[in-house]
Amino acid sequence: MTNILIPYYSSYGHVYTMAQAVQKGAQEAGADAKMVKIPEFEATKQAMSSQEAYVEAQKMQAEVPEATHDDLKWADGIIWGIPTRYGAMPAQMKQFLDAAGGLWANGELEGKATAVFTSTGSVHGGQETTAITSIVPLLHFGLIFVGLPYGENPELMSSDAIGGSPYSASTIAGTDGSLQPDERDLTMAQRLGARVTRVAGALHN
Numbered sequence: 001m002t003n004i005l006i007p008y009y010s011s012y013g014h015v016y017t018m019a020q021a022v023q024k025g026a027q028e029a030g031a032d033a034k035m036v037k038i039p040e041f042e043a044t045k046q047a048m049s050s051q052e053a054y055v056e057a058q059k060m061q062a063e064v065p066e067a068t069h070d071d072l073k074w075a076d077g078i079i080w081g082i083p084t085r086y087g088a089m090p091a092q093m094k095q096f097l098d099a100a101g102g103l104w105a106n107g108e109l110e111g112k113a114t115a116v117f118t119s120t121g122s123v124h125g126g127q128e129t130t131a132i133t134s135i136v137p138l139l140h141f142g143l144i145f146v147g148l149p150y151g152e153n154p155e156l157m158s159s160d161a162i163g164g165s166p167y168s169a170s171t172i173a174g175t176d177g178s179l180q181p182d183e184r185d186l187t188m189a190q191r192l193g194a195r196v197t198r199v200a201g202a203l204h205n
């Protein structure tokens with residue numbers, strides 16, 4: 001069986017919902033697919049403890065285990081859930097990657113399939129920049145990047161304000177976080193899960 005890991009970071013639940021769709025797509029493609037959350041900073045936990053939306057979203061994810069570097073070793077494919085912070089990945093995600101230097105040094109992730117999915121507050125808030133800049137550290141680990149092709153995702157041709165690009169599945173949370181992922185965003189997220197499962201399986205064999 002192909003092992004797919006979905007490490008994600010989600011303050012308000014949108015990336016968590018997308019991660020569930022990615023997991024469903026991977027499972028339907030035959031993977032053992034595991035969601036894990038990127039550890040939160042203590043300072044952020046404290047700063048956000050009075051923000052109801054954050055506290056509720058964390059409760060929703062209470063059962064999801066925290067990501068470890070051993071999880072990365074277990075995986076044949078890794079699909080990262082990365083909300084946009086100033087057009088790029090959050091510090092929490094970068095810290096997790098920075099702390100994985102031992103895996104980098106030993107080349108332990110080289111040759112595994114990888115992909116990303118993202119979320120922004122606004123339509124042009126940086127979905128593509130988040131995906132593309134995230135590819136840079138992932139390539140340092142020797143991961144093999146999988147995109148979201150037009151052929152499988154006709155929704156990419158839509159002129160509606162929905163997520164999805166050739167670089168990643170994505171969603172728009174709304175600047176006040178009040179939107180939920182569009183059905184088309186979830187469908188593309190599922191297809192990404194399935195595609196990485198197929199690629200990871202082929203690479204593993």
Ligand SMILES: Cc1cc2nc3c(=O)[nH]c(=O)nc-3n(C[C@H](O)[C@H](O)[C@H](O)COP(=O)(O)O)c2cc1C
Binds near residue numbers: 009011084119124125
């Ligand atoms: C510090 C910070 C920086 C952010 N920067 C951006 C940004 O550059 N562009 C954007 O559209 N949204 C930005 N957002 C909004 C987040 O991308 C949005 O809250 C997130 O995608 C929602 O996903 P979640 O519910 O999984 O946390 C920012 C949010 C925070 C807290």
